[in-house]
Amino acid sequence: MNKAERQTKSDRTRAAIIAAAQAVFAAHGYERATVRDIAVRAAIDPAMIIRYFGSKDELFTRLAVFDLKLPDLSAVDSNQIGEALVRHFLSQWEDGANSGLTILLRSAASNEYAAEKLRAVFVEQVMPGIASVGGRAGAAERAGLVSSQLLGLALCRYVLKLPPLVTMHRESIIKQVGKTIQRYVTGR
Amino acid sequence: MNKAERQTKSDRTRAAIIAAAQAVFAAHGYERATVRDIAVRAAIDPAMIIRYFGSKDELFTRLAVFDLKLPDLSAVDSNQIGEALVRHFLSQWEDGANSGLTILLRSAASNEYAAEKLRAVFVEQVMPGIASVGGRAGAAERAGLVSSQLLGLALCRYVLKLPPLVTMHRESIIKQVGKTIQRYVTGR
DNA sequence: TGGAGAAGTCAACGTGTGTTGATTTTAATA
């Protein structure tokens, strides 16, 4: 075995910790998630988490990241941008239900670090994307409105689990909310 | 002094505890708010909080209530329902910045009791209001969409404090988001 | 004014938390 392969054991527990931490942080948010919960789920000792990641904070920091992976909107048919954005957003969410965005949204309301991270996602990813369509004029406000609708949708459907939004079919949401986003993005 | 007035002393600390608790719960959410924080802010002993309210949970329960005070929507010009709803919602929010809705929204993402309370607000207050306009057909879904936009707006403007939404003028928001709500409520 | 009940103070308890250091076990090399 060469050196790279030899580390496979510790890599595995490292991965187990990350997977468990993602699930627990996503389910309960930062404050309510405990190192011991994560350890149980990963079937390891709580001390290992500190050993591998330094502290609960550092582990959270490592997982509280999110890449929207916005496509090039200037390449999309400009009448379809709204629906395309909602569709993309829903996919991003459902693909990685335990991933960054869930963790951030669950924690941001009571955790300033997570809130700041979410604001950064807005400034670095949403803003530029919106500005690339319909020009820079009023892009910040348009991006803000877009975010309010998309985050609100995620909050209600995935976090609060408001019955009608949970039940509602993906395509209905895309059609309805798509119209809203379309108007926000293009200014009608 | 009669009996009612004699209790004025304890009523005052009772009120101080409530005010302090509203502020702390609204600022940090249930998990992060501590009995000791509330006590410091109310300038009283932590033990008094337990003495007066039984437990942190009971105090929270007492404050985690919200009355949307929706006006009779069937009396509003049906072309103005969207704007009227947003205006009403913003007023409700800004009037009592430390009150029920803030507390609920700050806590609901990581506190199942608060989430349940928010769902109850939806079922008991938003749903009936929306159903009273445009009929019962699809009322649940329409109400869900309305909630996603309004809660998303509150989340971004008051909790996450996304810069453009914080800066944006009240009337611009009412105009822009009003159109969205109008379409959701009336089904276009 | 003295006594009784309310209001407030104080120190401490038990519990759950993140974290640490010493120790034991495991696994790869010589």
Added chain:
DNA sequence: TATTAAAATCAACACACGTTGACTTCTCCA
């Protein structure tokens, strides 16, 4: 197989939390 470093275990720490009960102070009426 013996050796050595990595990996995992364990018990315990320090701290913050909600909560309790005994005690003191205040306040008002007889």
